[in-house]
Amino acid sequence: MIATFFLIALLQIKVPDAAQVLGPPQGPPLAGAQLERRTMELSSELRCPVCQGLAIGDSPSIMAANMREQARELLSRGYTREQVLSYFEKSYGQFVLLKPKFQGVNALVWLLPVLVLAIGFVIVVTKAKRLEKTPVPAAGAAAVPEATSEVIDDPYLARVREMVEKS
Amino acid sequence: MIPTLGRFLILASVLVATTGAFIAYAAGSKRSPEGLRWSQRFAYLFAALMLAATGVMEYALITHDFSVEYVSHVGSTQVPLWVTIVSLWSSLEGSILFWGFILGIYIAATTWINRNDHQEYMPYAIGTWLSVGAFFSFLIAGPANPFLTVANPPLDGPGPNPLLQNHLLMIIHPPMLYLGYVGMTIPFGFAIAALLRGRLGQSFLRPLRASLLLPWVFLTIAIMLGGWWAYEVLGWGGYWAWDPVENASLLPWLTATAALHSAIVMERRGVLKGWTVTLVQASFLLTILGTFMTRSGVFNSVHSFTQSSIGPTILIFLAAVLVFSVVLLSFRIDSLEADGKLDSAVSREGMFLVNNLFFVVLTFTVLVGTCFPLIVEAVKGKQMSVGRPYFDAMVVPVGTALLFLIGVGPALPWGKASKKEILRALLPPLITGAIVMAIGLALGVRNVWTVLTLLFGGYAAHVTMAQMWLPFRQRVKRGDAIGPALVDAQLRRGRRRFGGYIVHAGAVIVFVAIAVSSTMRTQQEVTLTRGQSTTFAGYTVTYTGSEERAEPHRQSTIARFNLSKNGAQVTTMEPRMNQYAAMREPIGTPAVYSTITGDYYISIMNLQGDQAGVLIINMPMVGWIWGSVIMMGIGGLIALIPSRRRAYVVSPVPAEAAGDEVPA
Numbered sequence: 074m075i076a077t078f079f080l081i082a083l084l085q086i087k088v089p090d091a092a093q094v095l096g097p098p099q100g101p102p103l104a105g106a107q108l109e110r111r112t113m114e115l116s117s118e119l120r121c122p123v124c125q126g127l128a129i130g131d132s133p134s135i136m137a138a139n140m141r142e143q144a145r146e147l148l149s150r151g152y153t154r155e156q157v158l159s160y161f162e163k164s165y166g167q168f169v170l171l172k173p174k175f176q177g178v179n180a181l182v183w184l185l186p187v188l189v190l191a192i193g194f195v196i197v198v199t200k201a202k203r204l205e206k207t208p209v210p211a212a213g214a215a216a217v218p219e220a221t222s223e224v225i226d227d228p229y230l231a232r233v234r235e236m237v238e239k240s
Numbered sequence: 241m242i243p244t245l246g247r248f249l250i251l252a253s254v255l256v257a258t259t260g261a262f263i264a265y266a267a268g269s270k271r272s273p274e275g276l277r278w279s280q281r282f283a284y285l286f287a288a289l290m291l292a293a294t295g296v297m298e299y300a301l302i303t304h305d306f307s308v309e310y311v312s313h314v315g316s317t318q319v320p321l322w323v324t325i326v327s328l329w330s331s332l333e334g335s336i337l338f339w340g341f342i343l344g345i346y347i348a349a350t351t352w353i354n355r356n357d358h359q360e361y362m363p364y365a366i367g368t369w370l371s372v373g374a375f376f377s378f379l380i381a382g383p384a385n386p387f388l389t390v391a392n393p394p395l396d397g398p399g400p401n402p403l404l405q406n407h408l409l410m411i412i413h414p415p416m417l418y419l420g421y422v423g424m425t426i427p428f429g430f431a432i433a434a435l436l437r438g439r440l441g442q443s444f445l446r447p448l449r450a451s452l453l454l455p456w457v458f459l460t461i462a463i464m465l466g467g468w469w470a471y472e473v474l475g476w477g478g479y480w481a482w483d484p485v486e487n488a489s490l491l492p493w494l495t496a497t498a499a500l501h502s503a504i505v506m507e508r509r510g511v512l513k514g515w516t517v518t519l520v521q522a523s524f525l526l527t528i529l530g531t532f533m534t535r536s537g538v539f540n541s542v543h544s545f546t547q548s549s550i551g552p553t554i555l556i557f558l559a560a561v562l563v564f565s566v567v568l569l570s571f572r573i574d575s576l577e578a579d580g581k582l583d584s585a586v587s588r589e590g591m592f593l594v595n596n597l598f599f600v601v602l603t604f605t606v607l608v609g610t611c612f613p614l615i616v617e618a619v620k621g622k623q624m625s626v627g628r629p630y631f632d633a634m635v636v637p638v639g640t641a642l643l644f645l646i647g648v649g650p651a652l653p654w655g656k657a658s659k660k661e662i663l664r665a666l667l668p669p670l671i672t673g674a675i676v677m678a679i680g681l682a683l684g685v686r687n688v689w690t691v692l693t694l695l696f697g698g699y700a701a702h703v704t705m706a707q708m709w710l711p712f713r714q715r716v717k718r719g720d721a722i723g724p725a726l727v728d729a730q731l732r733r734g735r736r737r738f739g740g741y742i743v744h745a746g747a748v749i750v751f752v753a754i755a756v757s758s759t760m761r762t763q764q765e766v767t768l769t770r771g772q773s774t775t776f777a778g779y780t781v782t783y784t785g786s787e788e789r790a791e792p793h794r795q796s797t798i799a800r801f802n803l804s805k806n807g808a809q810v811t812t813m814e815p816r817m818n819q820y821a822a823m824r825e826p827i828g829t830p831a832v833y834s835t836i837t838g839d840y841y842i843s844i845m846n847l848q849g850d851q852a853g854v855l856i857i858n859m860p861m862v863g864w865i866w867g868s869v870i871m872m873g874i875g876g877l878i879a880l881i882p883s884r885r886r887a888y889v890v891s892p893v894p895a896e897a898a899g900d901e902v903p904a
Contacts, residue, residue, distance in 0.1 A: 113763070118629050126483055128628060131476035133828065133845055171627025173612075178619075182612045182626055186605040186634055193597045201590055204511055204582035 094163055098151030112145045115154060119144070119161055120169045128171055243308050246296045246387035250380050253289035253340070256282055257374035264367030268436065276359060279366045283351040286373050290344030294328070294337055297386060301327060306393040310334055310386035316399030318821075323405050329414045330400035332535060332550065333386035338415075339531075340376045342422040347373060350426050350451060358444055364433035372425050375557050383549040402794070402820035402827060409469040416462035417489060421527045423455025424492055427499075428524035431517045435568045438575040440506075440513045449503050450880060452520060456496045457876035463489050464869035475815075475828040475843040477763065477857040479865070482631040487610045488530030491603055495523040498599035505592045508654065509582065514573035515596070521565045526603075528558045533610070583656040591649035598642050605634045636689050643693060643751045646744055647673075647700035650707045669706075673699035685760065693755035700748045708741035739879025746872035753864035757838070763857040770850045777858035779840055780804045781813075786847060795819040797826075799844055799852050803833060815844045815854070834863045 103111055116130025121137040129137040147157045161169050173179040260282025267275025301324050306312045314327040329335040347369045354362055404410050430448045434440040467479035499519035502512045536551025582589050609626045616624050651665045676698025685691055711729035730738045764776050768783040782802040789796045798816040813831035830843035838860035845853040
């Protein structure tokens, strides 16, 4: 479904020209090994619209190859990482950004885990403090009273215990 | 005939599981030994029915009985016998039946092993297992029935999903995953039993821990096999994409690992009982959530929710179990708690708490990242993605912190220790850490997280090795002969501890190998004409031509590449494109040349006439991941081998020296 939708979109809408959308390049033109490295990094952050959740750097599809080529070209003309990302976002929607922006509702996906870490940290510290203060029930031998009451695997003893409890 | 027999067996199993669950719970609340006997019989009967139903389905598959709907969907007379056998779990309905089969085996085996033990808990445990069993047999009987009849049976079927036929790893991966997933039902039943009984005695820790460790081992291996399969088959040179289905397998693994650790504190100190039980419950709930994620179709395409009838049913079950677990927990958690205490936060116990915190944060992060796009789309109607860059950014710091704990935790002594003792324990391993880091820097590692991973990894390796052989060294120092000391310290009394540290050693290598292979990989896309060569990462690759090969179920195009180093022939690599009758797009299988230092990986991008467009990847250390995960599994199994019954008296030998202890 999504795949067909994007294919149709791809055929009908002309991809906007970078200069119109982004204005002048804000970085130095790249070439050679540096260009390759940056293209690879960028390719891992963009989602291939026609695949199942793959980055364009990981997908063998033709569309992904075209997008990689486009990214390489933009980088070589001096557009920065942010500019290229926003160019693709304008063309395909925020759906293509595999790393959600810290913006609006999407900020939650970044904040919630940090919040849980903070709350968890407070809980662990208070718990440790409280456990340290608990009166000592013969330290280290906590297991012993438990163990003696546990040896009721014998059904006969279990019945006896039950009767004693009832009376 | 076959469909009727299958449907009968499934309906009988619904009845048996439901009745058995009622009898078991009643036996539990009345404390009736006779009731327990009956619930055991029902548990065995449920397993027998599941076994029979699965046998009937396998018979239908092997005899190509296309009047059975499932067989007409996945069967084919064109595929080899092994493919026919494994197509039991190649599609939704069959895989749920397979689930029930494994659940039956687990329930019967655990009931049998504990047939004369833990009588105050067992009825509740059996009741819980059979309730889960009743739900799954209901799924098989209704929403996911594989035994429906086809009115006009076709002469042949399409065969199972081609990806299943592409690689042998696919035969082992799904059963392993099921053994891990389904196995989480068993500790869940024990946990519920402890809550319903209102206590968790020391002797009941043994079955609880063992029942958690076994599925943990299966899940560990299964997750690795999935990654290995993706790496060997999918052709993009990676093994983990943070795909929802992968995350689904990781989530219960994370909570189960946390539970295995908190169970050690529970055993040693008598604290964290309620918490451990919570983690065990969470692991089971996450397996159900994972089943929902992978089986409902919600995650592959957001729009197919209504097409799947099994999704909503699983969701309702998930909600019911969640509510039941939370309510039970809130009523009974106090009855389990604290009969022990902590002496100091800067101790091994303290580090266990931090370990659990990190595992919970990891679980939560993966859960949020996986479900967030769905929630945003449901609430705001906007499509968005949360992918690998997000997970890498969030998980790498926490993972590195966990590696730090693998080093620091076991180095710290139990209980209270003086500052001097703590420093003496923590400082020496720094030397090993620094050496490993220096080697990495000299070999060109520059990524900050990888450098940290090497430092912590070296540190943890030092501590792990020292702790692993500590009981042995203490016995030798005491004057024991080397042979008996070795057997007693590592394989007999200290076996659990030994196994635990083998798992840690494997984990340390996995951490380092993942960090190195993902940050040090280099790749190149190139198009070669026949006879042309290119040199990349020290090897010369020459394209020598391609060949077509026809097999009954697929048509393959095999490209040949000659790999040489410094003019000397190394090997021939044959990446291929497989075209399956049932699929439009061809599936590529890359060729991998593995050495001890790393992999050289060639994947075909396109083949046209004399030209071959290929992706060449050089991945250092990647093979170490598979090997060391297997090592983690072996460590888990060593820790799992049952020891002789313990006598419940306090050992005169200090636990540390006896080695009767497990690692942090």
